[in-house]
Amino acid sequence: MIRWLAPVIISLLGVAVAHAATPSPQRQAELRHLLIQDCGSCHGLTLKGGLGPALTPPALAGKPPEFLQLTILHGRPGTAMPPWRGLLSEDDSRWLADRLLAGETQP
Amino acid sequence: MNAANESTTAADGDQVPMRAEWGTVLISSMLVMFLLLAVVSKTEAATLGSGDLALVVERANGSVQIVETTGNSALTRVEGLGDLSHASAVFSRDQRYAFVFGRDGGLSKVDMLEGQLVARVMQSGNSIGGAISQDGRLVAVSNYEPGGVKVFRTDDLTLVADIPALYGAGQHSKVIGLVDAPGRRFVFSLWDAGEIWIADFSAGDQPVISKFEDIGRNPYDALITPDGRYYIAGLFGEDGLALLDLWHPEQGVRRILPHYGKGEEKLPVYKMPHLEGWAVAGNLAFVPAVGRHEVLVIDMLTWQEAGRIAVKGQPVFVMGRPDGRQVWVNFAVPDNDSVQVIDAESLKIVNTLQPGKGVLHMEFEPRGEEVWVSVRDQDELHVYDTASFERRATLPAQKPSGIFMTARASRIGL
Numbered sequence: 001m002i003r004w005l006a007p008v009i010i011s012l013l014g015v016a017v018a019h020a021a022t023p024s025p026q027r028q029a030e031l032r033h034l035l036i037q038d039c040g041s042c043h044g045l046t047l048k049g050g051l052g053p054a055l056t057p058p059a060l061a062g063k064p065p066e067f068l069q070l071t072i073l074h075g076r077p078g079t080a081m082p083p084w085r086g087l088l089s090e091d092d093s094r095w096l097a098d099r100l101l102a103g104e105t106q107p
Numbered sequence: 108m109n110a111a112n113e114s115t116t117a118a119d120g121d122q123v124p125m126r127a128e129w130g131t132v133l134i135s136s137m138l139v140m141f142l143l144l145a146v147v148s149k150t151e152a153a154t155l156g157s158g159d160l161a162l163v164v165e166r167a168n169g170s171v172q173i174v175e176t177t178g179n180s181a182l183t184r185v186e187g188l189g190d191l192s193h194a195s196a197v198f199s200r201d202q203r204y205a206f207v208f209g210r211d212g213g214l215s216k217v218d219m220l221e222g223q224l225v226a227r228v229m230q231s232g233n234s235i236g237g238a239i240s241q242d243g244r245l246v247a248v249s250n251y252e253p254g255g256v257k258v259f260r261t262d263d264l265t266l267v268a269d270i271p272a273l274y275g276a277g278q279h280s281k282v283i284g285l286v287d288a289p290g291r292r293f294v295f296s297l298w299d300a301g302e303i304w305i306a307d308f309s310a311g312d313q314p315v316i317s318k319f320e321d322i323g324r325n326p327y328d329a330l331i332t333p334d335g336r337y338y339i340a341g342l343f344g345e346d347g348l349a350l351l352d353l354w355h356p357e358q359g360v361r362r363i364l365p366h367y368g369k370g371e372e373k374l375p376v377y378k379m380p381h382l383e384g385w386a387v388a389g390n391l392a393f394v395p396a397v398g399r400h401e402v403l404v405i406d407m408l409t410w411q412e413a414g415r416i417a418v419k420g421q422p423v424f425v426m427g428r429p430d431g432r433q434v435w436v437n438f439a440v441p442d443n444d445s446v447q448v449i450d451a452e453s454l455k456i457v458n459t460l461q462p463g464k465g466v467l468h469m470e471f472e473p474r475g476e477e478v479w480v481s482v483r484d485q486d487e488l489h490v491y492d493t494a495s496f497e498r499r500a501t502l503p504a505q506k507p508s509g510i511f512m513t514a515r516a517s518r519i520g521l
Contacts, residue, residue, distance in 0.1 A: 038440050041378045044210055045166065045192030049233055050251060051281065051379060080343060082375035087441060
């Protein structure tokens with residue numbers, strides 16, 4: 001049982017890893033720019049908040065990356081947070097969520 | 108002059124020894140003239156007029172540039188203004204000082220002629236904009252955190268009044284759309300509360316506050332007509348705008364252009380539009396739609412919708428040329444590389460310019476023959492001729508955003 005499950009699990013993990021692919025270095029540079037300049041329009045250039053809430057690691061503490069990713073992609077209805085899925089892929093949004101949680105937001 | 112007079116007097120006397128004396132006197136008088144000229148030209152270089160100056164916010168570095176718009180050149184850079192990721196400015200009535208409102212809650216007073224930061228206070232944790240009173244003695248700042256308005260003396264930036272924007276069960280609301288109005292009043296809107304407040308300083312430095320509730324969901328910015336009569340707040344949380352007649356505040360706030368979206372699903376708004384200045388041509392006013400790639404046209408006699416103009420993206424600034432004939436529009440991402448020009452008579456787009464990525468702001472020169480455009484990602488300021496649309500000048504600037512000309516000093520609401 002375990003013998004044949006293992007490769008399945010490994011391949012599933014492989015799919016998951018491939019799914020959350022890291023954006024190319026060029027795309028990362030674009031995303032960092034977007035994070036500072038465009039997210040910064042509402043959340044502040046230093047991400048300490050503006051019309052939108054602060055996005056610093058202390059402000060985001062305890063929030064799972066999937067939650068941030070979904071918020072980025074689909075926005076928050078009833079607030080000014082727009083859905084970014086027209087401009088960002090799932091990989092892009094996950095990469096951004098990880099950067100926010102790690103506080104690695106400067107260019 | 109004295110030297111020349113003496114030489115003339117001397118010349119009337121003896122002829123022969125005069126020659127040498129003449130020469131000496133001539134040379135010395137020329138020297139005096141030279142020195143005088145040097146003094147005069149030095150004085151001229153040091154004495155600037157203030158009417159053709161502008162302040163340009165450099166958002167990444169906490170600096171501002173001071174530029175002049177007659178020769179379209181940079182004069183100096185002033186540093187140390189803190190976090191200017193969102194910043195705006197108003198001017199003292201003599202146009203000498205700019206009051207710059209920074210994102211980090213800093214209020215900075217900049218001497219436009221000396222190119223120096225002369226005063227600075229950290230007045231909140233997070234601010235969004237400000238206004239200067241009719242008499243030029245008070246400067247008000249609208250704050251996000253803690254939500255409210257603080258009012259300072261313009262001469263030394265000492266605190267005059269603190270107006271927390273409290274609503275409901277004691278929550279603070281973020282404050283937006285702060286403008287000055289005639290009668291030493293400030294008018295502003297509460298984003299979270301959906302209210303418009305008037306702070307009346309006509310009786311002194313203790314304001315009388317009037318509150319208007321239920322003006323609509325999430326007012327995002329506001330403007331006042333150039334005559335100071337109508338205050339209009341744009342609504343983010345619903346279609347329409349809130350209108351307050353400051354000649355008749357007792358009539359309350361009424362909604363205009365309600366439901367202009369007619370139930371259509373809104374497009375994502377990647378950057379909040381601004382209502383600044385007032386794009387007016389004749390009876391028509393032009394404002395950005397929210398969540399629609401349209402500029403709305405309002406008939407100011409009836410306050411009814413007079414048309415809509417399809418544009419390239421989500422409008423951010425909709426700015427009227429001072430003569431009212433053209434309306435210039437810039438956009439949120441991903442269309443922020445473009446500027447479109449609307450003919451205010453035909454309501455048609457007559458030109459689309461592509462200055463480059465990150466067009467953040469536009470400011471017309473006082474009589475409108477040229478317009479300055481900040482192009483953030485290219486680190487450039489562009490100056491365009493508004494008749495030929497040709498670029499007249501390109502100046503380097505570090506991530507430029509807002510451009511504020513001193514001519515605003517004498518305009519209500521700016």
